[in-house]
Structures are given as C-alpha cells and as structure tokens.
Amino acid sequence: YLNQFDFLYNAVGIKSAAWVYFGKEPKDLKVEEAALLVGMVKNPSYYNPVRKPERALGRRNVVLNLMKENDMITKEEYDSLAALPIKLDFHRVDHKEGTAPYFREQIRLMMQAKKPVRSDYPSWDDQTYRTDSISWERNPLYGWIEKNPKPDGSKYDIYTDGLKIHTSIDSRMQQYAEEAVAEHMGGYLQPAFDREKKGTKNAPYSTNRTEISEIRVNHLIRNAMKLTDRYRMMKKAGASMEEIKTAFSTPREMKVFSYTGPIDTVMTPMDSLLHQKKFLRTGFMAMDPVNGQVKAYVGGPNFSFFQYDMVSQGRRQIGSTMKPFLYTYAMEEGFTPCSMFSNTQPVFTDELGRTWAPRNAGSARVGEDVDLRWALTNSNNWISARLISQLSPEELVRTIQNFGVTSRLDPVMSLCLGPADISVKEMVSAYTAFSNKGMRVDPIFVTSITDSNGNVISEFTPRHTEVISETAYWRILSMLLGVVDSGTGNRIRRAPYNLTAQTGGKTGTTNYNADGWFMAFTPRLVAGTWVGGEERFIHFNGMANGQGASMALPIYGLFMKKVYGDSSLPYRQTDRFEFPANVDLCSGEFSDIPVEDAAADISMAEDVFD
Template sequence: MNKKPLIIFWSVFLIGILLVVFFFAGVSKGTFGFMPSFEELENPQSSLATEVYSSDSILLGKFYYQNRSFVKYEELSPYLVDALIATEDVRYKEHSGVDIRGLMRVLKGLATGNKNAGGGSTISQQLAKMLFPREHFKNKLDIVFRKFREWVIAVNLERSYTKEEILTMYFNKYDFLNLAVGIKSAANVYFNTTPDSLKIEQAAMLVGMAKNSSYYNPLRRPELTLERRNVVLSQMVKYDYLSSQQYDSLKNTPLGIDYQKVDHKRGMAPYFREYLRTSLTANKPQREHYPTYAYQRFVEDSLEWENNPFYGWCNKNQKADSTPYNIYKDGLKIYTTLDSRMQKYAEEAVSEHLGLDLQKAFDREKEKHRNPPFSDDLSNEDVEHNMELSMKRSERYRVLRKKGLSLDSIREVFKTPIKMKIFTWTGERDTLFSPNDSMLYYKGFLRVGFMSMVPQTGEVRAYVGGPNYKHFMYDMVTKGKRQVGSTIKPFLYTLAMKEGLSPCDKVPNIPQTFILPDGTPWASRNSTSKKTGEMVTLRWGLAHSVNNISGWVLKQTTPESVVAMAHKMGVISRMDPVPSIFLGTSEISVYEMVGAYGTFADKGVYIKPRFIEKIEDSKGNIIAQSIPQKREVMSEKTAYLMTNLLQGVVQRGTGIRARLKYGLNNPIGGKTGTTQNHSDGWFMGVTPELVSGVWVGAEDRAIHFEEIRLGQGANMALPIWALYMQKVYADKQLNIYQGNFEKPRGMILNLNCDDSSDTKNKDLKQSEEEDFF
C-alpha cells in the first residue's frame, strides 16, 4: 500500500492548521496591523458627555465632544435588545464572537449572487469596528487583514464581557447622527424620552438606523427610515419577538419624531450652564493674560481661584492616571443647586415683563427720538463714536483685521447687508441687515440679570443672565456689572443699626454737606420735597430712599466703613470711599448683591452663593462636594433691624408696588435702585427663605428711558421679581415659607414707627419715584 499520498495529505492539512494558528497568533499580536491590548479591551476609551443636573434631578444640559451618555443594561428597553438581535445577529446568544453559520451563509450568497443572503458580521464584530475604527487602507489585502483582526477582537470581547455588557456597549457607542451619540442621547433627541421608555416602533427605528445612520436619517429621509423601521419589525416577527397582529398594527404608524435639537444655546438655564463651563475649566489667573485696564478682573479671578474650590476645578484636580479632569469627555455628573421649577418661573417672569410690557414701552418712547435707540442727550457725533467703538469691539472686526483689511474696507463690510436671523420677543425672524444695522438693532433691547438664592445655605435656585442666550450671550449675573443706585444704602444703614440706632429713631430731613479732599463742598440732594425740614424716622428715610437721611447716617460713620461693610457682606468689586458712595455709583454684579442681601435674611451670617452640590465620576463615585463658606458679619439683632427697615420699603416706600399691584402681602423686605438718567433699574427682594436680585437696563448706558416713571427700578426690575415670587408661592410643592422673619430671642424693641403722617397707599406714584440719585 502506497502511504505517500496519505502522508502528503495529512502533512498539508497539519501545516495548514499550523499556518492558520500562526496567522491568527500573528493577528492577535498585531503583526498584521494594530490590535488593542488586553487593557484597552478591558477599558475601551469612549468620550462621554458630562451631564448637568438640577437639585430636583432634571437634566439641564451637557458638556461634550460627542453627545454620548452611558446607560446600564437595565436601562435599555427590552424592545431595543430584541430588535437588534433579530435584525443584526439572530444567533447572538449562541456564538462566541464569530458566527460560522453566518459566514457560510454569506459565502453561499456570494457564490449564487444572492444579495439578500445577509451580512456575516456579528454584533460583537460590529462593536469591534466601533471601538477600534478602521484605518486608511492601501489595498484590498489590508481590508482582508482588517476583517481577521475584527474576528480576533470580537472573540476577545466575548471573553472579557458578558453578552449583556456587549449589547450595552454597542448601544452606548453607536452614533445616531444629529449629535445623538449613544442610545440615551438618541432616545432624547428623536423621541424626547429615555432608553427604558422607548416603544416598540421607536426602538425598531433606532435599531434600523444602525445599518447606516447617514442613509436612514429620520430628519432628512423619513420615508426610507420608515421602510427600514418596518424591515426591523418584520425581522422581529420572523424570529418570534413580535406577533403578526402587532406588526400589522405598527407598520402603518408614523415615525412620531419629537425632535429635540442639541444646542448649548438652547434649553433651560443656558447662562448658568455657560457660567459652570467657564468656571470649572478656568486656568490659574496670570497677570500677563489680562489687559492693563482689567486689573480688577485679575484680582477678582485670583480671589476665586484661591477661595472657590470649583473655580478651575478641572485644572486643580487629577484623575487616577494623573491627568486633569476633562468635562467634555470624562462622563462626569454635576449636581447643581438650581431648581428647575424655580428656574422656569424666573425665565417666564423675565419674558412676561420684558417681552410683553417693558420693551414695548421702551420702543414707543424711542420712536420720537432723533437717533433711536440712543437718548436725545447724545449728539450725532456721540452716536457715531459709540457705533465705531461697538464695531471695533465685535468679533467680526477682529477677524477682518486679522485678515489684513484696512479700516475703511472694514467699514464698508459693516455697511453691506447680509441675510441673518434676528431676535424678536415673538420668535426669530429672517431679514436682510448690515452688521451696522444689526448692532444698532440689538442695542435697542433691554437686558436683564436675575439670581435667586436660599440665604441659609447659599444654594442658588434660579439664574437668568439675559433675555435670550443665543442672541445676548453676555451674562449679566456674574460677568456684567452696573451701577447699583440706592440698593447700596442698606450697607450704610447696617452701620447705623450696628452702632445702636433703630428704625424708629428720628433724624432731620435736611441737606447734608461734605467737604471733599480738594476742599470743595458737596451736599446731598433729594429728588422730592416731601417732608423736607421735618424730623423723620430712619425707616421712612430708607423706605423713600431719601438722600438727606443717607447723608445724615454717613456722617455718623465714614465712607471707608461703608466699603468695609460691603466687602464683609461679599462684595468684591471696587468701591470708592467717597461721600457720594450712598448714591450707588459703584458697579457691582447681581451675584454679589444677592449674596450680600442674603446676610440680612441669614441673621447676620454671610454665606457665599453656591452653584454646585457635588460632582460624580462616570462610575458614580463622588469626587467633589460643596462646603458652605460662611462668616459672621453682624449680630442677629442688627440683621433683624435691617429686615425691618427693608420691609418698610415694600410696605409704604418705593417697593409698594409689590403689595398693591402684585398682591404680595406676606412679610417681604426689599430695596429699589435707579441710577442717573434712569440707565439702570434694580430691585432686591428679601424673604426669610429666599433672596433675589434683579437688574434691568440697556447694553449701553446712553440708551435709557427718558422718564423716571418708566425708568425707575420699581418699574423696570421689581415686576420681574414679583412675577417670579407669585409663581414660586403658587407652587405648593416648593413649600416656600411666607411667614415673619424670626425675631432674636430676648429682643425687646418697639418697631412700630409713628409714620401716620405718611400718605400710605394713595400716593403710589410719588412714593416710587423718590428712588433716584
């Protein structure tokens, strides 16, 4: 018997086996191209979005390179799992990464020319492609080697993870387009829901997109996407995941897209989210990075860096691998102090007052002006100069200068009309505007800054930095500063209460003269002749914002003491210690003012406003937690006397509109503020459990109401606060206390001042208009 053929056969067979073994061993070691290491397979890198949550667990927004959020297997709708297996890999639970039967089916299809034979890639192989994307191939041989590498990766994935974990990774990794990366984002973007709440037809559509999301795009090709969804449903019927009756019912249903556009400029609290982003990623302040004129900003940023653990948090803290945290890809969860309901009420209050009332009144007044929206006290030359400066401060100007265009050429560009969308209070409008037209148009809109805080904890509950973030991106809560007008006077009156005076003490309502350092006399001046020359209570003086009384109080102390008190109460802005300090010419932010006024409600203890409760990493571990920063500024008695003084403002003074028009009759303290030419309107509202501040004004101080009737703080700012409080009190779930300020134990003092000669409610107009410096 000739054994030679047999020996040759078995030799070739064994050599073939060995070659296959050595080949796959080489593939595993990366001989034929990149192969992930064991560590990379165990910890595949994915860019996960950081999620920002409100205190009542509502997702406010995300920071990301890719809009991907991780979900667990338990959070997946079972319809998703069934649809994916039925459509992409019906033997998924039986194979170990490579489906030999599926490969045979593909080879048979190639041999017979049957294009409907199906694909051979398992779910694990598809995941391998997503985790380790294909590189650029020079020839077809590279593609073959890549396929073999995918097999090896798929088998290794099956060894490293359970079937459930692989499915979860698949859904978390896939890009569903339209900034919907991963199933959590896709469920929200296309259906405004969560993965565990997806209906059968919704799950089928998303699984159908997995074949080619660019082709089966429900926003661009809804008909094709619908067809593909029904293919998925039919596959579910074929493999007994769905009954024929269910299919017949579902196949005719529309896609039902509820598209949620992903845009950081949209959604709830965009100014707040942007503040968090810039604050968390801030670098340590370096003087050389600040212009000469921005020294004060450098000082303030340096104080934040040293005293606020969350300012520059990403650069102050490192992960286990010694790299800094990255809010765009580390999948953090930031739990903030904001309450989504109160934020909603604040945004609604701004829209209602500015959009439905104040802006219309402002526009009507400006129709008669020579150069609207600028006041007529500006000459034509002043207006031209103002517009030239605005042009040079714009991003468009900087880009054109960088390209080397001359000033004259740039001016021509700014005069050339282009198509653009502009903001209106009734929605965006398409128009043809030149950049100059656009600048002038937006200058005519009134801006706003609003913040609301719990005084006992410092937790900020609502934050509105402007009328619309997309079109007015400058934040007027923490970034912008404006003159505060008479809202500064409580700092002065605090010193009087601290030195033993009481709200009912009477002082003369006469001009107070101060000698300036250069020897020039300067005297206080009231905006009304009411009770001039009479003895009036301090409570009456603050209630009606009478400058003569503030001047008298200042003479009992010093301007330097007022500045020191303001700084103790959280004001970090520069304040000049001059006799006119009580007129409020100092420029301070809403953030600082709310923190300072919180001291009165918190029984004399200042607490720094807080925006973040805690931060968790992608695995749910707490890696940062907020600790309240407190300091005692005044005694409980002094703080209580100040709340009594502030209540007088609302009961009979410049803030009386809160009671008479808006029906807020519970114990409320407040202070209005109006600056020169009515350029700025303020209102600070103080209740036992909530302190809020509002500023309203135009971008440019040369743009303002002409009459104090419209331009005072009681008309510009107070209504926003009042509308907000109405909504907050109406929401019983918030359970905001409406009772009295707590009186210090053992305090015996008569605070029922004899102001019976006051005209009380009948002179609302005059009472409000006295708030003016």
C-alpha cells in the same frame, strides 16, 4: 458604554444621540434607527449618517444581520428593514437653548476656568483678575477641572467623561423666573421703551443727555462693530477697514431677536447692531439664604442673542440698594432706627475746595427732623450723606466687603448713594445676611458631581460668614421690612402681584435712570433684579418707567406670585421672621411692647417714633 459614547455633533450618550439624529427618546426608536446608532459605535466619523449615508446604511444592515443571526428579528423582518432608506430628523445640540442656559454656561465657565495669571488679562482689567483670583481660592467649583484630575492624572471632560453634575437649580422656579422676565420685559417694559424712542434722533440712545451727540453715538456703534465675530474674522483674514465697512453696510438675510420669536429678515449687519441695542437687558437671581443654593438664574432676555450674562459677568451701578449696607454700618456704630437727622440738603467741601451737594428725588418733609427708619423707607439721599459724614467711607468699604462684595469700591463720601459697579450675583449673596440673622452665604451652583460609575467625586457645602451683630441685625431687618410695607418697595403689595408675605427689600435707581434695581428677601428666599440698557446711555428719559420700582420690581413680583401659587414648592406667604420677644428696636433693651405689635406697626413707624 453607550451612555458615554460620543456620537458626534455634541451628542454624547445614547439619549442625546437619539435626539440629535431622530428627535426621539431612546425608547421610541424604531429597530432600524437603533441599529444605525449601534453601527456608529465601530467608528462614528467613518459611519457618519449625515456625511456618509451610504456607509452608514451598509453598517446599519450589518447590525440588523447580527440581530437576525441572534434571533432578535426574523429573516422577513431583516429583509424588510434592510431595504429601508435612512431617514434622519437631524437636530444639532444647541447649548444656547433649553432651560437655564445662562446658568449652565456659568457652570461650564467656572468648572473649566484656569488658575488666574495677571498676564492673561488686559492691562486695564484688574477687576476681573482680582475677582477670578478670589474665586480660585474660595470657590471649589471654580477651576474644578484643574483642581480635580482623574486617578490617572488626566483632566476630566465635562461633556464626554460621563460626569453627572447635580445643580442647585429648581426647574419649576427657573421656569417661573424666565416667564416673569418675558412677561414684564416683553409684555410691558420693552414696548414702553420702544414707544418713547420711536422717531427720536440717535435712538435707542437717550435724547436728554447733552453728552450724547451724533459723533458720540457713531463712536459707540463703531466700537460695538469691533466686538462682533464678523469684524474679528474679517480683520484676521486681512480685510481693510473700507472692506469691513462695506460688508457691514450690505444687506443680507439674518435672524434677529423679538420677544415673540426670532424674525427672519434682511438688513445690514450695522442695522442689526442697532436692533440689538434697543432691547433692554436684565439679570435675575434667587437663592436660598441658608444653604446658598441658587434656585433661579436668568442672565438676560435670550441666551441665543444676548450671551453676556448680567448676573455674574455684568457689573452696574447699584444706586440705593447700597443703603442697607450703610445703615447696617450705622446700626453697628450705635445709631438706631429712631436716630434723628435734619432733612435739609447738606453741602460738603473737601481740602481742594470742591463741593458735593447730594440731590433727592422727592421733596417729602423737607426742613423737618426725620428718623433713620423714615429716611431708609423713603430712600432719602440727604440723610444717607449726613450719616456717612458722621462715619467713615473707608469703614463703609470694609463693611460692604464683609458682605462678600469683591467689586471695586472707592472710599469716598458719595459711595453711600451707590455709584459702585457690582454684579447681581454679589448683591444677592450679600443680601442673604438680611434674611439669615446676619449670616451671609456664598452662592452654590452645584451640589455634587459623580463619575460614570455613580461615585461621588465632589460635594459642595455652604460657606457662611457672620457679618451683622445680633442687635444691629434686628434693627436693620425691621427697617428693610418697612421699605416694602410702606416705602419704595410697596408696589409688590398691590395688583397685579398682591403679595402679602413678610418681605424686606430695597429699590435702586441710578443717574438718568440708567439702572433699575430691586433687591428682596423673605425668611426662605433672597432675590435680586437689575434692568437697564446695554450701555449706560440707553435708558428711559422719565422716572415713571425708569425707576427701579418700575423697571426691576415687577420681575420679582411676577416671579414670587408664581412661586407662592405653586403648592409643590416649600414657600408660603405665611413665613415669618422670628423677632426676639419684646425687643425694643431703638435701644436694644427690652420694652413692654409685644414683638407681634412691633412688627405689625412697622408701616406706622414714622408716627410711632416721631
């Protein structure tokens, strides 16, 4: 009974109450402290030790007297304990703190979700309605409270009904993910961003974009102001716009974020908005490609200050991390890693006379004929454009949707370069197919739920979908391994990461360096990282720090270095993909080349297939 009792202040159960009121574990409570908590059970509001200490003291002493009468303490002990004042070490339960706060909040949102009704969503937000509707139909955890009533027909309360929610998260891996984010973002990337923006006009907004004028910046900041709780509360109270502007321009005491800990300072609420905006955001998720269990999940730099979850809620342009979907589609259509294309800039014209000429970030091998393996390894945009011109944008959309992506996709040729806004969670789930022999698996956040008596109410099993045929799978896998061995993902092979594990992946960088991505997979783990500004106009000006290999890849590198360094975890750098014996990755037929040599020669594929 005590393990389910609500002791106020979100302290449900004796363990939580011991922490909230005394900052201790139950086993460490003194006799008088335990008596106070037991006394609250009669009526916690009436005997609230925070608001009604005199009543709580009297009730505590009643409990102590009962203990004396039942020979649990002596009369002398009773007299001594009853004379003591109440000494609290009060801590409110803060769900913004502790390990995996973004993950825990996502579970709460999913479990408490209602069945989507279109009229409950803004007219412009068809995407969220569509995604939520799909989740309602396919994800048993989404709307769990609504879908699983108690035996008496009432609804469960996830905080007060004694439910035990067994999550998929691995506490060790979660710690490593949070450390990796803090080390890279706080230790290197954010200081580099601050140095670039120091003293620049309209910081943290970029200065290399003509559309960012002072008028536009002021408009963006005003919009941000309207999204704050302060603005909404003042508006609801009937404050005029002038009164609101005055309030936002008046200095006041507040806490603001820093990577070394919260800072107590005095600044205007408007300045605090700009302070928040200068921090780059990130999203990281790692999951098991076979059973779907999410092992690590970081939705941002700090949940207390940045509660918008960039793993599940945020969608950003994915850039070249789109290309593995395009190349998979091409492999299914009969292309091979050895298919040759002219590495020259193509120009396409539509029915209206509009032209599209994709650009490349580099100038390697311009004018030569190159194979698809080299093109993907070097993330060549021209070849992607030539490839989609021989295929179909509509079929590319269907291919990506088969990978489990529910975000909106426009069937246009430029889709091959990754302008679509997709979440980290969708991307990580999609990439499980590259690790698991063409089988994609949906993410699992919760493995089981038990009631207060230990009875299992729900169990959650993986949902698999085959999305890549066998021949196409080995071809695309060999190409994605090459991206890490000798292409844009090669940085994980060097210091300070020095990862030797067989790894496939893809970097991604969008226009103006607004988004940096790194998607990676091993035989036993798939992970995705995104880094960027709160708004697309907040970004690095240069590619040195702004590309995905610089912004996002280091988080993965640091994370995996910690994971491989922990022998208690089941991941080893010697884990290998089991290629079929003697398969020729160019024809799909068997050859005389032993598979061990073929896999080892991926880094030299350009020479082999030239």
